[in-house]
Amino acid sequence: MTAPFDRAPAKTQQRTLPPTLHHKTLSAYYPYIYTLSKFISSRLEDFESQQHISNTTAFSTFLTSILCAFRNEDELNRVQLDKDRRVIFPTQQEAIDKALSHVAKASSGLGKVQNLLLLRTSSNLHIQDLPINMSRPSVPNQTIQGPAGSFRSSEWQILRSRIGDKSFSKLLLGTSLFSPAGNNCYLQLSGIPLYELYEEDHHRVSVSKIELSRKRKRGAEKNRKYKRKRSKSTTVIQAEDGSEDRANVKENEDDRIPSNTNILRQRMFYGRPYWNKQGVLSHGLPPSHILNALKRGKKSHEAPSDVDCLSLLDDIFPQLVDSNKDISTFTTENLPKRLEGMIGIAREIIVRHNRLDYEEIMKHCLERMNKASSKTPPPYTEQSDWIATLAQSNNQALPNNPLISKTHRQVSMLVRHHYCSLFIFYTNHGKPTQPGYASCQFITAKQFETTSLHSLSQKLRINDFRWLHGNNRSGQRVAPGEMKKRKELVLDLIHWIFECFLIPLIKNSFYVTETATTKYETVYYSQKDWNKAVRPHYRSLQDNLLEEIDKNEVEAARRGILGVSTARLIPKPTGFRPIVNLGRKIEMPDTTNSKRKSWSANQILGNVHKVLTSEKDRQKQRLGGALFGTNEIFPPLQKLKFELTNKHGNLPQLYFIKTDIKAAFDSIKQDKMLKILEDMLRQSSEYRIILYSVLLPPGHRAYQGTSKRLFKSKAIPTEDVSLTFADHAKDIADSMRNAAIVDMVRRHSVTTQECLNLLRSHIKDNTWKVGKQYFRQKTGIPQGSKVSTLLCTMFYSYLENEHLSWTRREGSLLLRYIDDFLFITDNYNLARRFVDVMSRGFPEYGARISVDKTLLSFEYDTGKQLAPVCSVNDQGDVADFPYCGFLIRTGTLDIMPDFTRFLNYSIKQSFARRSTRKQGSSFLTWYSRQLENRNHVALLDTVHNGIGTVMMNVFINFAMTTMKVPHYFKGMDSCVNFDRLVFASMLCSTEYTFYAGRARVLHYVRTKNTKNFKEHFSLKKEEFVLLAITAMSHVLRRKASRFKGVVNLLEAETKKRVYRGLAEKLAVVCDKGWDAVKDARY
Known part of the structure; x- marks a missing residue:
């Protein structure tokens, strides 16, 4: 069994201190780690050589297992144990209390983090359950349930008797102590809580990145005639005055930059349409939208007033109009100069909206592309079992129209049509600005993918918007402050178009959801078709699953401890699956008839x-x-x-x-x-x-x-x-x-x-x-x-x-x-x-x-019908049996990943990018985590599985994961070092996956107390890496237009000397693995 610690070269230390220990987690926060025995010996020279009755094996193990950790050298040198080894206090608890008083005094002060020893248990515990200090029976000891209770053990009492009360107090005050908990895990006993150091460490790293992120072009200093002195870097690490304040200001500014501003795309999911009083579906924008509010009560030929135009401009550009002034008080004389040129644009938008027939446009766009093929799996039809069962239970004929989703192309065409019909912003070239690729990207994005304002504003030039120029002539030089203001206005406009216009429009026109088969894919159904399809299913639920509540019981249900849940339906190939949303905050009406939000039902059930x-x-x-x-x-x-x-x-x-x-x-x-x-x-x-x-x-x-x-x-x-x-x-x-x-x-x-x-x-x-x-x-x-x-x-x-x-x-x-x-x-x-x-x-x-x-896996007639049998191989035998994402070999019980599930739909539906920021630098982490999803012990154990099966599992894991890479980089412009970046990230992820898989297998074997645990992972690193590279090159070769350089680098890697002779040995496995997954769509 390997030792839990590796020796690491120590930094500047005292001569008497041994080399520091290295722990995978603790060393990230503490550069100086020593065993308790070594640390005390370095401060008290005769501690180890002193003959004492307590020198037992248990006590020696205790001294070598407890760790003393320090964050810096000053903290290390500050702890000087006292040579006075007298025991002053008669009980261990009194010694602990005295040490805690010193700790509390040292931790007091503004901005200081409380020591872990001072944390106390909640006051709602039963006092009789806590141990009582017998020397002070009237004072309940509230700290015994916390970390301070660990120091009441016999080992700590023996240690106090050997080093004295003063040294014992200094040990608790100045060191971060850790005790072993098994599996090389450690429990913190004293010091600043590690979760607070984690926060501090991440804040320091983020500030360092902020202050050091100003990039300079190579050679710029040489070409500059008058060189400017380089300003000193101010980071938290250097601890210069005011650096944290400047960093906080910088962070607040970063919150407003376009790459940090995300469009709330999730708002358009699961939306319900608006119905008028006659029960007719309301098309276009919802009645509460500002354009409909300005239209209400006016005739179609009536021109909008200046107040209406200012109201619209105030909604689009909230920073342009002073929020402290009443819009009705503005006149044409006291309007800001920038607003004068924008009144006409706002009036044109209102007039176009009043004349626009949203229902006719939607009907025209959907009929025009009615023959387009859907990107989603085939929908269920009226001949399905669900429809038949439903019709039989309701004893009525169901509509013949199946529920067919609208293609992303249809929705994009509708959005572009509405945009061009409503907004006309001419550029300097006389062409109107259109959302183009941005709207398509917004519509085709997956459910949990974020869309930032930065990505939507790409391929737009600020100077192309003529309405921003005012009285300035085209091509005239613009001051930096004016250009910054123009950029803010353009970004405000884009943000309003997508979040305040397109999202309400899509939400009221389509029911946007995911399905049981497409997973993360965003699917659009017209609200009319959706309501027609779900109405019979809701009737079936009312008959079989639900019962309507009397009106008198509604208020009691709303005031219940778990409140009222909203339900939605997810389409399946055979019907719908009802899902109750218990994660939404419960709205509890109070006595003032105002709604206040409390916990969600899932939080209450925690x-x-x-x-x-x-x-x-x-x-x-x-x-x-x-x-x-x-x-x-x-x-x-x-x-x-x-x-x-x-x-x-x-x-x-x-x-x-x-x-x-x-x-x-x-x-x-x-x-x-x-x-x-x-x-x-x-x-x-x-x-x-x-x-x-x-x-x-x-x-x-x-x-x-x-x-x-x-x-x-x-x-x-x-x-x-x-x-x-x-x-x-x-x-x-x-x-x-x-x-x-x-x-x-x-x-x-x-x-x-x-x-x-x-x-x-x-x-x-x-x-x-x-x-x-x-x-x-x-x-x-x-x-x-x-x-x-x-x-x-x-x-x-x-x-x-x-x-x-x-x-x-x-x-x-x-x-x-x-x-x-x-x-x-x-x-x-x-x-x-x-x-x-x-x-x-x-x-x-x-x-x-x-x-x-x-x-x-065998033929058997139950008497009613012949039970379905699993598919067979070329020899007529049932080879692989699917269960819970695995394939089990029926002859050997070997385990493989169920790759057949990915052959039925596009691989891009199996994942979603949570963020589009820093795609290049984040690729390494993303790719490694995707590989971890199929890096199970069950797939890597070479005792339970044959070595050929394990090699096959490795190949399939890398092949299926690499199929996601083209979709990861979709829409990203290639940089100069793109090929080298992808290649290096893939190799690094391969190495990490090998070590992580091996560690996982060996840890599992050790917990089972199995001998010869190395036999459970007999795959060599060179074989693992070559299988991974071969799988990656096979997949990316099909996308040669984008990844040809990466494929060349991967193939050059396989020709290195370390892999010589392995290609022929693994050729059969690679060919068999590629034949299994080559039909996947990516």
């Missing part, structure tokens, strides 16, 4: 979720084959392969059955669910919620040295609560490596009865708001809830325990991810029995299987 998670971990044996993540599929499959090998010598023929519960969430019986919850939570009467922070290591340079900080919480039954946080930190560290844990010393309690009451209200009183009507869900549990996945898993776990317990025998395995069952067995009769039992359903649980999603 403590319940933590309690259920705690019981899930504590009672995992009662949950059967439940999986709580796709990464949990590997251990049971590994165990099954080991059992079958011991039982048969070799793997026998295996039978696979996959089935799914139909309408799993909506068919759950509510009373049955509440009984199950009462049974799950009956073991404890109260839980303690503890909050803590976790800091993860910066990782490889592929992540550009950025560490990650997480704030987490955990529910612990009161009977399992320990006196100190250190015992809980060991449980937290079980699933981590090289992390730092900080106790935030925040606790609060929640009772089991409170959780059950909240769950009962959530399940039985879930209220939907559909339009202006209110409904209560009478069956099932809400989808979209924070606890819905856990509730569904627990519900079907009880079903499994009651009806499928016979599947738990040697040679068989039953897995279930929420409601998706997978049964693997070597017994054909058991496989048939499983199919028969599942086909009959479970009426007492309201569960019926979905025949369409049932899949078998």
Whole structure:
């Protein structure tokens, strides 16, 4: 087992200090790290050589495991332990209290961060649960639950007796102490909390980038006749006076620059149209829009007044008109000069809007391109099972028109038509300015992609807008202040056009959503077609799932603890999936009839979720084959392969059955669910919620040295609560490596009865708001809830325990991810029995299987119909069985990623860029994280999988990830070093993925106490890198017009000496991997 620390060369240190230790997380904040034994020995010369009764193995281990960390050399030299080793205080608690008084005095003052030792527990804890200092029984010790409680242990008492009270106090005051928690993770005991240092460190780095970001052209100083003195750099690192204030001013200015100003594109999703009093759909802009407000009450031929024009200009250019003055007081004489030339433009916009027929334009644009092919998957039709079932349940004929989405080209044409009909801004060349590519980019962007004002204003020249010139002649030199003002006006105009005109127009004309098949793709349906399609589905929901609430109960439902939820529908190939939005803030009407926003329903259910998670971990044996993540599929499959090998010598023929519960969430019986919850939570009467922070290591340079900080919480039954946080930190560290844990010393309690009451209200009183009507869900549990996945898993776990317990025998395995069952067995009769039992359903649980999603690896006639069989290979055998994003080899139980899912739709629909800023410099981080999504232990273990399968997995991972690269750089102008940038980033990400995957596999093997753990990752680095380069070059070769230079660099890399002879060895794997994914659309 490797040592948890590496030796690193120390910086300027005292002669008596040993070399500093290196830790992947702590060293990012503390350059000087020593063991407690070495540090004390460097300050007290005879500490190690002193013969003492306490020199036991346990105490020696304690001294070598505790770390002392320092942020700088001054802090290190400031801690001088006292040679006076007298023990003054009779008890350890009094010594701790005296040390804390010194810490409090040192931490007092404006701007100083409080020491971790001074953090106290919340006052709502029960005092009788806290240990009492026996020397002062009348004074409750509130700090024992915090980090200070760790110093009451016997090891710290022995240490105090050896170094004395003065040195003990200085040790707590001047050092940041860390104790081991397992897996090379450490718990902070003293010093400034690490999560505060994280904030300080990131602020310092950001300020440094701000102050040092002024770029200079190469050779500019030599060509300048009169050289200007270079100003001194003022950064927080140099700590010059006023540098932080200037940095704050600079940051405030950065918030207003175009690249930091994003259009709120998310506002146009899931919009409802406006209907007039006659029930007719209102086309164009909503009635509340300023253009419609100025039109209201006026005839079409009536010219707009100057006040109307000024009102429109004030809405477009908020900085141009003084907000403190009344617009009606302006006259043509006292108007600002810049406004005089813009009155005519505003009047022209209002007149054009009054004469515009939005309904006719939309009808013309959509009919003109009616034959255009849709970019989305084929829509469902009236012959689908959903339509047939719906028609049968409602006993009525449904409309023959299928729900067909409008293409992005149709929507773009409509937007351009409206723009050209309403806005005419002539340039110096006599041509009108048009949104062009900007509007197309805005419409085709994916759901969570951001659109900045900077990207929308590209390819526009400020001087081309004639209306900005005023009395100045074209081509006349403009002062810098005037040019800055013109730029601000153009940006205000673009911002208004997209956010205040196009978004309301699109929202009122189309229903914008994502679908179950297109994922991140933005899909547009006309509001008329959408309402016609969803109306019968809402009627079906009212008949089967919902019941309307009486008007007298509406106010009580709105004032409920979880409020009223809004529902929306997501299109599926066979209908719609209802999703309840429980993440929106609850609007609670108060006595003054004003609406005030409070927490969302999911936030209120946060403590319940933590309690259920705690019981899930504590009672995992009662949950059967439940999986709580796709990464949990590997251990049971590994165990099954080991059992079958011991039982048969070799793997026998295996039978696979996959089935799914139909309408799993909506068919759950509510009373049955509440009984199950009462049974799950009956073991404890109260839980303690503890909050803590976790800091993860910066990782490889592929992540550009950025560490990650997480704030987490955990529910612990009161009977399992320990006196100190250190015992809980060991449980937290079980699933981590090289992390730092900080106790935030925040606790609060929640009772089991409170959780059950909240769950009962959530399940039985879930209220939907559909339009202006209110409904209560009478069956099932809400989808979209924070606890819905856990509730569904627990519900079907009880079903499994009651009806499928016979599947738990040697040679068989039953897995279930929420409601998706997978049964693997070597017994054909058991496989048939499983199919028969599942086909009959479970009426007492309201569960019926979905025949369409049932899949078998063998032919079997259930009596009613022939169950579908998985596809076979060229030899006629079932090779790969799909389940939860994986492909399982039926003959060897090898695991592969399910790449077949990406062959049915374009690869660009599988991801979305959250930001368009700094695409080049962010590519390294983005590409590395995309590779991590399929860098599982299950795909890399060379003991469970064959070496050929692992090589295939590596190739497919890099091939599928590289297919996203052309879409990542779409619309980005190529720079001089573009090819070198992409090539270097890909190689760096490849190296990081190799080391991260190997570390993940070895960590998993160590936790299982397996011998010969290196055999579980026998793939060499050269083989891994060559597979990755080959996959990347195969993919980018198809995009040679943009990435030819990158392909040349990749192919040149493969010819290096280190890869000599490997190309022939891996040729078969590469060819097989490329044949598997080459049909993917990218």
